[in-house]
Amino acid sequence: MSTLGHHREMSDEGPGTYGTQRKAAARNRQAIIDAAHELFAENPLVPLSEVARLAGVGAGTLYRHFPTRDDLTLAAYQHDIERLTATADEVLERHTSAKAAFVEWFETLAGYIRIKHGLGDAMHSAAVQDVVEASWEPTAAGVKKLVDACRAEGTIAAGHDPRDIIMLMSFLWRVAPTDEGVAQGRRLIATVFNGLEAPPS
């Protein structure tokens, strides 16, 4: 409503006081994300106070940037998720068979989840369900490319929603990180693929 103000400083990209403060704030934000990314990988339930300590900021600063733990979790893994999405294109280019690309991509995802325990657990926990929902949106686009290629190839029937397929792969978060678990994951991916040959009911 006010027609006056100090908007100039707010949008000033130069070394003004606010600009420096905003840059410091951005640096803090990134430091928190980096610290969370490192610590969550080891233990998704790590106290946020430790994240703040590693990031070198006060507890209040962490809460200012990320009001809930979920917000921080999403931010911490967003980059990883984006990279994973990009992989879909690359894998498709490398294979002549779309089915092989599909299987490889999901096996890569399986390995990814296996190593990044934190990511797997965090995405799986009921508490961050909403965050997962939001962050899988771009991944769904990657899966859609794989599915479309398989459909064109005739190995997957028409009508399967990429979101359905991601759901079908839920077991990937539950298989044990052992040799047996790896084999089971591979087996189950193949079984799911098999089920996709017929159209959905």
Next chain:
Amino acid sequence: MSTLGHHREMSDEGPGTYGTQRKAAARNRQAIIDAAHELFAENPLVPLSEVARLAGVGAGTLYRHFPTRDDLTLAAYQHDIERLTATADEVLERHTSAKAAFVEWFETLAGYIRIKHGLGDAMHSAAVQDVVEASWEPTAAGVKKLVDACRAEGTIAAGHDPRDIIMLMSFLWRVAPTDEGVAQGRRLIATVFNGLEAPPS
């Protein structure tokens, strides 16, 4: 090692002091389980102090009986799990088609998980993974009956491990408790069943 003692009282089923104490302890144990069952259904993360309060026991008593939260979770849902297992037989008796029995059983499971949010969440959380593993052992037996019947019928190929099939149904814990989620669950159960027509790789 001692040859003397008061073993008589220990095994005495009568109204002796120790007998009464043991009965009181058993009553406490059950009260805790009942309280947990009731409160977990609403909120799986309910403070254990509230469980103790509803059960009318001190915090120490709760911890004496259930050293970890997982122990209590398992105890709280064991009865439900056993009942679910028993359903497998009943459903098979009611259907001439094993496939129909298989599908109905898993759709019942889906509904069960949907209503008992607490059970679903608790079984899904990484913290209770071990408990889930242990408690699904009897359920696997129920699933095995369904699978065997389908195999005899020819709708499921030989070689599929019941544990694999339970794993494949992991999505049941993730579908939303909405009309759309219900429809999705039904669709995905059918797709999984489809994939089981071919032998595992």
Next chain:
DNA sequence: ACCTGAACACCGTTCAAGT
């Protein structure tokens, strides 16, 4: 032998004071 419940430790979250 079993139980109670106060006491302790620890983590999440807020907010007054500082820059």
Next chain:
DNA sequence: ACCTGAACACCGTTCAAGT
């Protein structure tokens, strides 16, 4: 405007004292 970090609230867990 943003930050620090002490203070507060809350929950898990233990243990001395009671029956």
